[in-house]
Amino acid sequence: MCTTIVFPPRExxxxxxxxxxxxxxPAELSRRGRVWSYTENHYAPPPPYVAADPFEPYALxxxxxxxxxxxxxxxxxxGVSAADLHVGMAMQLEVDTLYRDDDHEYLVYVWAPxxxxxxx
Amino acid sequence: MTGASGERDVAxxxxxxxxxxxxxxxxxxxxxxxxxxxxxDAGLAWRDIQYVAGAxxxxxxxxxxxxxxxxxxxxxxxxxxxxxxxxxxxSGAQALHQARAQILAGYCDVALVIGADTTPKGFFAPVGxxxxxxxxxxxxxxxxxxxxxxxxxxxxxRMDVYGATxxxxxxxxxxxxxxxxxxxxxxxxxxxxxxxxxxxPVVADPLRLLDICATSDGAAAMIVSSMDYARHALGSxxxxxxxxxxxxxxxxxxxxxxxxxxxxxxxxxxxxxxxRSFKDSIAGSAYDEAGIGPTDLxxxxxxxxxxxxxxxxxxxxxxxxxxxxxxxLRSGDTEIGGRIPVNPSGGLACFGEAxxxxxxxxxxxVTWQLRGEAGARQVAGATVGITANQGLFGHGSSxxxxx
Numbered sequence: 001m002c003t004t005i006v007f008p009p010r011e012x013x014x015x016x017x018x019x020x021x022x023x024x025x026p027a028e029l030s031r032r033g034r035v036w037s038y039t040e041n042h043y044a045p046p047p048p049y050v051a052a053d054p055f056e057p058y059a060l061x062x063x064x065x066x067x068x069x070x071x072x073x074x075x076x077x078x079g080v081s082a083a084d085l086h087v088g089m090a091m092q093l094e095v096d097t098l099y100r101d102d103d104h105e106y107l108v109y110v111w112a113p114x115x116x117x118x119x120x
Numbered sequence: 121m122t123g124a125s126g127e128r129d130v131a132x133x134x135x136x137x138x139x140x141x142x143x144x145x146x147x148x149x150x151x152x153x154x155x156x157x158x159x160x161d162a163g164l165a166w167r168d169i170q171y172v173a174g175a176x177x178x179x180x181x182x183x184x185x186x187x188x189x190x191x192x193x194x195x196x197x198x199x200x201x202x203x204x205x206x207x208x209x210x211s212g213a214q215a216l217h218q219a220r221a222q223i224l225a226g227y228c229d230v231a232l233v234i235g236a237d238t239t240p241k242g243f244f245a246p247v248g249x250x251x252x253x254x255x256x257x258x259x260x261x262x263x264x265x266x267x268x269x270x271x272x273x274x275x276x277x278r279m280d281v282y283g284a285t286x287x288x289x290x291x292x293x294x295x296x297x298x299x300x301x302x303x304x305x306x307x308x309x310x311x312x313x314x315x316x317x318x319x320x321p322v323v324a325d326p327l328r329l330l331d332i333c334a335t336s337d338g339a340a341a342m343i344v345s346s347m348d349y350a351r352h353a354l355g356s357x358x359x360x361x362x363x364x365x366x367x368x369x370x371x372x373x374x375x376x377x378x379x380x381x382x383x384x385x386x387x388x389x390x391x392x393x394x395x396r397s398f399k400d401s402i403a404g405s406a407y408d409e410a411g412i413g414p415t416d417l418x419x420x421x422x423x424x425x426x427x428x429x430x431x432x433x434x435x436x437x438x439x440x441x442x443x444x445x446x447x448x449l450r451s452g453d454t455e456i457g458g459r460i461p462v463n464p465s466g467g468l469a470c471f472g473e474a475x476x477x478x479x480x481x482x483x484x485x486v487t488w489q490l491r492g493e494a495g496a497r498q499v500a501g502a503t504v505g506i507t508a509n510q511g512l513f514g515h516g517s518s519x520x521x522x523x
Contacts, residue, residue, distance in 0.1 A: 002390055002391065003389075003390045004374070004386075004387055004389065004390040004391055005387040005389055005390070006386070006387065007384045007387075008255075008258075008383075008384060015373060015374075015386060016373055016374075016390070016391055017373055018391070036273075036277065036378070037273040037274070037276045037277040037280070038273070038276055039269055039272035039273055039275075039276055039324045039325055039326075039327075040272075040322075040324065040325040041264060041266065041268075041269055041272075041323075041324050042321070042322045042323055042324065042325070043243070043266070043268075043323055043324075045243065045245075045260055045264040045265075045266045046242065046243050046245035046260070046266075047245065047260075048246070048250070048257060048260050048261040049260050049261060049264040050261075051264070058264065060263065060264075060265060060269055060273075062273055062378050067389070068387055068389050069374075069376075069387040069388040069389030069390075070374075070376075070384055070385045070386065070387040070388070070389070071376075071378050071384065071385045072383065072384045073259075073263060073265060073273075073378060073383040073384065074263060074383075075263055075264065082276075082325045082326075086280055087276070087277060087280035087281060088280075098262065108262055108263075
């Protein structure tokens, strides 16, 4: 096994072409990282996104995880706008509601500015 | 690859387009107009065509998936052999690659390469159904990550890392709107100012409406042949535009730049990144095949899905070092009349994107430029042109044409 990391999780072959393993084991990724880039979306996406009504702009950040050598895109925690972000800024993972229906609340990861004193 | 006569080039005998716009008609109607224009340009009849390489669209139901046959039937069945290529925005280059391979392998002498699209209003959305293993579905569902969101990530990174400004991005639009102003095939023919762009509504910060290309209807077609066929048909091939290279590369692992439609990159923790990034390898492979480099170019047609993305391409196709694209733009070198004009057609800024036609349209523009037939947007003395484009799901596309 080559010990490379893949996200989102997948089954089957390792993505590394130099590796013949079909065994992919769960691995815990860093919950912290630094902003690679960011944006703020001002137009409601089409389905299958479940947009808030009325639509509220939201920020997204592509964050380079501290120890895993990869960048993960996510929405940014509510209340944080693009003006609050910059490339290289320390971020941490949180969990928030993606949307609700009659029976369930669906969760998704979001990026939030790292708590003060918890610099990565 | 070497053809039957020992040659590696294929001749461009004719090119044609249906103008870009937004009418919502059957895409094969646009394709017919483009095909007939290319046939007229080549001085050939549809009956003469031995192979049809169709570039596919996913937006028109099942017939769109089998584009080569769809166009052959529309033009009238002749028993012609066909292929159909789907590579998102790179479909047209894949179709050209198919036609070239058939010609160089000696299976046919002359081929039609064609792509056409009709597009819905608004953002592109993933195809229907609930597909929880499809990254294209997931990035919309989980993250609301539209295409402009990705364009904006690249744009913002240029601002924070290289000092790009909103005015720099606007200047790309101003340049391209000036280039395309008299292009009869362009959809948007209005000269924009920096103020127009920076005062248009924010779509995905820092990009505004006039920074982002529209979705369009349109069609483009080429007639390509072996050099022998061209010699016999024309008597002389002096000055005839010819395809020197077609790059259809995919990424090497690990792909470390976030690309549509993925919402994570590969990891470089255990495996170091390749020497050449995917986007650098797209044109790089074409230069390698043609045996030329960026300093040999007369012009370039690049995929300006956003104004800021055109600046990324300056670096990816080797016009300047990483981080120097804003300086190159500000110098005026990428305007018609400058050292290396980029998007003399007006680019996507003036056309909007008609996906399966777009990579073919880029080559049509280079062909007109090399023949000296580009009218008000002519690049003086053009002899070498490159196109560059990238399709969703790791499809690179770059074509080099010389005369």
